[in-house]
Amino acid sequence: MLKINHKRDSESGMIFIASTMGVFIILSLFAFYLARFSITETRTGGYHMIDIKARNLAMTGIEHGIQLFKPSRSMSELSGSFNTGDYTVSFDTLNNESGSSLPYSNYLTIKSKATINDVERNLRLILSSMPEAFCFSYYGNNLGSVTFNEDQGTISGDMYHNGNVSTDIVLSGIKYNSTGSGGTQLTSPPSFPTLVTTSYEALLTSAASASGPYTNYALHFNSSSDQVHIPNHSDINVGTHTQRTVEAWFKVDDKTRSHKQTIYEEGGTVRGLNIYIHTNGTLYGGAWNEPGGESNWNGHWIPW
Structure with missing residues (x-):
């Protein structure tokens, strides 16, 4: 009986050791995959942070390009560096970021490419050399009943008119008006000022008659x-x-x-x-x- 009990005790111990080893192996595998997942997440998070920094650096390049273009309209390629990154800025007067033609001749594309380590970000900005405040407008002393016609050719760009618009006057762009005849009616038309040009025209007539x-x-x-x-x-x-x-x-x-x-x-x-x-x-x-x-x-x- 004593011999049989000893054998049973040995078998129980072996089963316990085997169970412990199984749990250890399972925990080791779980720890391995957890560590691998943690490393992947850390690497992904690091790339994400560098990606944000590269994007901000590309925006810095865009701002640099605007500041240089503003005073002299210079479109020379430029480059710079900040901390551990570099950026280059170029100008394209013909195409946008997808290679399609720009809609108006006064538009240009500013391209900024920033690189930090092996992360690269590209930004594009469409810039108009003529502010929208100077888009073609016709006001004058008009109560909304005059049809605007252009005998000298068509207009490229948007226009605003307090009245009707000739259907073939705008080559490219939108014709906004207060009536909808010949163009797109504004839901909330702007306040078209009434300009009395009598005094100004008299001044021009007087200046035109200057002698000598x-x-x-x-x-x-x-x-x-x-x-x-x-x-x-x-x-x-x-x-x-x-x-x-x-x-x-x-x-x-x-x-x-x-x-x-x-x-x-x-x-x-x-x-x-x-x-x-x-x-x-x-x-x-x-x-x-x-x-x-x-x-x-x-x-x-x-x-x-």
């Missing part, structure tokens, strides 16, 4: 006391207006002279406005209204 060497209808000021004096008028300095527009075309031979160069000025010591070029070459515009019974404002000037 002033055939370009411009005035040349070559002395410190040269000026054009405009008499008091209700449209200018002796009238009350909620809005005012002052427009002037000018060219200066030297914008950094030792004294300020006044382009336009009206008013006097207590109230008025002026536009001038500072000695540092910056164009300033400002106004003042000092009477205590009014705004008691000493004025403010902003650079343009």
